[in-house]
Amino acid sequence: MSAWKVQFDALIAPAVAKSAVTERLIIDRGAIAHVGPATAALTDTRKAIVFADQAGFDAAGSAVCDSLRASGFAVDQLVLTNDPLPKASVDEAAPFLSRLKADAFLFPVSVGSGVINDLVKFAAFETDRRYVSVATAASMDGYTSAGAPLARDGFKVTIPTRAPVALVADLDVIANAPAEMTGWGYGDLAGKSPAGGDWLLAELVGAEARDDTAWPLVQDHLRDWLSGPEALATGDFDACARLFIGLTAVGFAMEFHGTSRPASGADHQIAHMWEMEGHSINGIKVSHGAAVAVGCMVSLALYDWLLAQDLSRITAPAPDIDTSLAELARVIPDPRIADRAVAETRAKWPDLPTHKDRLARVRAHWPKTRDLMQQHLFRAQEMQSMLMAAGAPSTAADIGVSSDHLERTIRAAAYIRSRYTILDFLKEAGLFEDALSAVLARLKGGSVKGAAE
Ligand SMILES: [Zn+2]
Structure with a gap:
């Protein structure tokens, strides 16, 4: 069989x-x-x-x-x-x-x-x-x-x-x-890797624990579903069936969990920005899976950077909501999007005791979470090769997004959903600007070769 x-x-x-x-x-x-x-x-x-x-x-x-x-x-x-x-x-x-x-x-x-x-x-x-x-x-x-x-x-x-x-x-x-549509599906599935990382971080800080149904249904099989991307590009029946099964299983994971947490994190928030802006390339609106593939690469590059950090003594001042709302207004000029984003941002904003508690949890449990992430997460460079083999985009340039636009999008993405992701984690740990600069420099040439620093 x-x-x-x-x-x-x-x-x-x-x-x-x-x-x-x-x-x-x-x-x-x-x-x-x-x-x-x-x-x-x-x-x-x-x-x-x-x-x-x-x-x-x-x-x-x-x-x-x-x-x-x-x-x-x-x-x-x-x-x-x-x-x-x-x-x-x-x-x-x-x-x-x-x-x-x-x-x-x-x-x-x-x-x-x-x-x-x-x-x-x-x-x-x-x-x-x-x-x-x-x-x-x-x-x-x-x-x-x-x-x-x-x-x-x-x-x-x-x-x-x-x-x-x-x-x-x-x-x-x-x-x-069309081969590009299969590539979009592969990109959408690839996003589950950093989305899993986001769930681990949410659990680490006490924002949202994993469950024992949706998490294993997706994360225990993701490497298998994403393996052999070359065969997809040739329209191989078995490879297409495996991809379809992976996508379908993710759909069920969302149903069983009752939210899209098992399937969507910062990778999707980044993609949603481009989708909401109606971003297009060659006159055609960027597809969901293509946008997620690039969001996935950004997110995995952030994880590469994060995994190289020692957070066992992390301290940081609580982020200031007024500063963040001012940035939100700057990076999300469309008032229809910005109004909703303000509500989503307020909904997840940590008060001072929560902020302190989160950092204490990070100091106490970082090595364990980092080990889990190293097991589950793809490295950005590996994912880029896989996306390319599947015929999916892997760089912002592939979908017509400039470096400035990419930076604005990464800054905006965390504000549009109350879901806790690596973007929130980095901001609350006072690491966002360093991580962003490192990742933008790394992604600039279109290739993610080399280390994260
Ligand atoms: Zn999706």
Whole structure:
């Protein structure tokens, strides 16, 4: 049996059994033929509507419609144009919403990747409908997650929704997706490495303990899922299946934990800044996974630097909120983003006793946390080679972000989420400026060769 099938049985099948929402998960070659029978088993209605973007419909739409019809469904379809490409925003879900609102018996089937799945997830949730998702690329981890990361009034938030009741991933479709989309999925998965580091730091300072479900589900398998990136670039079925399983497992980890903590840290905060700014390269908005790949590299470079420090005697004055809010205003000029960022920043701001307690914990437990980080974290240089092999971006320049823009983004990122990450840790330990200068100097040439100092 292929290694990925063993993992499917060992990891994914139990996760589906445990999931409160997802009842079926089919990953295989030719899996599209199962869409109709699987949907028919989940609903009494025999009216389905296929929601897709043009790329998703081109990849799998007709086969999905055929399978649904063969299982007795009357099938309607609504395909969003690819000019302009659909945006990950609540407003973009309006046509899906209005179709579902108009007919209580329509069963929604999403055909596409990240954005389409999130739009349908949102529209289905808003109309209290279950839905089936047909994945057309291993491009992100959100297929089975409960939340839909969409912009609302210009600010990217994870909107509480429900995961699909069934997810179908046809490896013949996934492996034929544009290579860059597979690279985005690899980048999104790579971000789990520093996100795990952020969780360890949050636990170290007493901000947020790890759990014994989501943490091992992601961190115990990450090295395996990320191994052999060269095969992805050639559309190898087994490699694509392994990546898809990794992304899917992460989605379940988020569901079981109830937040995106298992999947998202400073790497995603950095990426969210570029996504919220609508940063584009060659006229095309930067994709989530591409932005995360670069955020991941920044975060891992910060970890390389941090792991070289001796924190057993660390002391630092408490950070000053007024100074931080002044910086926030400077690095986040968009008032819609800045207003939310102020609230998120205040929500995690430590009072003086908390600050002192955090530093005392660091002094007491740093060696143990550092050992755990050395086990779990990839080094930046190793990750850069892997991202490049997978066809993912690995430098800010790869996604058209200048050095100044990169610095502004790293400074801004910590403010946009109340989640505790390495950025907060460095600031509270009085190490942020030193770490930032070292990392910016190291990342400047585009390559992360050499030591962190
Ligand atoms: Zn992500």
